[in-house]
Amino acid sequence: MRCYSCGNLLSELDFCPTCGADVRLYKKIISASSLLYNEGLEKAKVRDLSGAVNSLKQSLKYNKRNTDARNLLGLVYFEMGESVLALSEWIISKNLDSKKNLADEYINLLSSNQNELDTINQTLKKYNQALQYCYQGSKDLAEIQLKKVISVNKNLINAYQLLALIYIDNRDYPKAKRTLLKALSIDSANTRSRYYLLNVESALKDIAEHSSDKMLKQEALNSISYESGNDTIINPRLPKEKVGVSSIVNIILGLVVGILICWFLILPARIEKEVSGYDDQYKLVSEELAAEKTNSQEREHLIDQYDSKIKELQDEINYLKGSGVLNENDYLMQAANAYLSGTDNSDEIMDNLNNISEDYLKTSKESFRKLYETLNANAGTEAVTKYVEDARKAIRQNDYKTAIDAYTKAYSIHKDDQSLLMSLAHAYRESGDTNKANELYMEIIEKYPDTQEAQDAGDFITD
Amino acid sequence: MINFEEELKKFQPSMEVEYVENAIYEHDLTDMTDIFFEFMKNEKAAQEAAILNASMADVQRPM
Incomplete structure (x- = not known):
């Protein structure tokens, strides 16, 4: 402690050792302030915030320069939701004692977060507005506002108290009690809260004992607290589950509603989804089937082609292997054999060559045709001469058939x-087959028109 | 039983941020120490006045 006159440190004496000023009373004032500060601190520690406020205010009334007391007062105000009051105390503290003051930190904390400060300010405005509503008689609006305030500024004790007052006026004692208990959890020894709570509990007790309304009575009983020695026991408000027929009925109703919702809303959509899935599958299968069918038809066609090819090849194989019947190759071989044997076998050669058809010749190999032509050229003339001699001989013997052959x-x-053709025609005529003879005569005329044979043929044509 | 109107009168509006400045200016910071200093000042003045009066009286007394 320092002397108020010279500023030097004081001793335990009642006067200043430096300037001699009478400091007895001054010391008492400062001590009282400190004492009250300590008291306020103790109360704040046990959350008796309103008691702490009173003590600290008293302390500051003794000594306004008690920085600790002022800072603590600001803290207590802040805890009670009165942020602006807290801010004002800290500002004053900083102005009175600017050196190493905790108030600096507190002020920076608040002012750094402008949004939070604005939010707090809004809650205070709403609280003031709710108060106005109460003065105007609009308790419903006040209730709504206060609920909003409490939801944001959870420590504003005045808001809880005002709300509790509204509930009390509306005779909603259980709600009032809950609200007051919340207020008391912040400020445990708040006189107003305790006073209201006392009244509420008294009212609840009254209802529990005398009310005819069962629900109200039960609610009151659940809310009542009673004293047990030094403890106050408050019955917890446990919501009771209503068991019985109504709950079973509710369960059944819920199940029915659930089933109906599934049936009408969920199931059709699921079925449609499944069906569309099946449709797609069906479509896919149909397409596959059609493709398969086409492939199958193509394969059958191919098979038919191969079958005919196989048959052709088989015929060719059979032909080449030989089935006992002489084929063109055999005739040609026989004709070649007859030619090579050297004897006069021209008719044999020609007989064999005559068995080879012109159609076969056209499609045969070149080597085959060459051999045929060679044999035909070499043996042909001799054969013709021989055939003519045979024919004449046969005519002399009136064997026209042989002659014709x-x-x-x-x-x-x-x-x-054309002479050979003419002779043939004569042979037919002599044999009595005049039709054939005429036919041949006409052929001569057509083929060899300007020849002697044609002229003669014209003479021989009979009707 | 609680009277709503009577209790309502006890509720005071909370201070908003806009009014902090005015509130601080209007805050009465007079405390016991200020009163003490005033008292001491007056006491000192009174003592000085008394000493002066005594010396004046000595001067006026006949020898």
């Missing part, structure tokens, strides 16, 4: 010889 063979070798 011989002339036919000869003509087949020398197709350009």
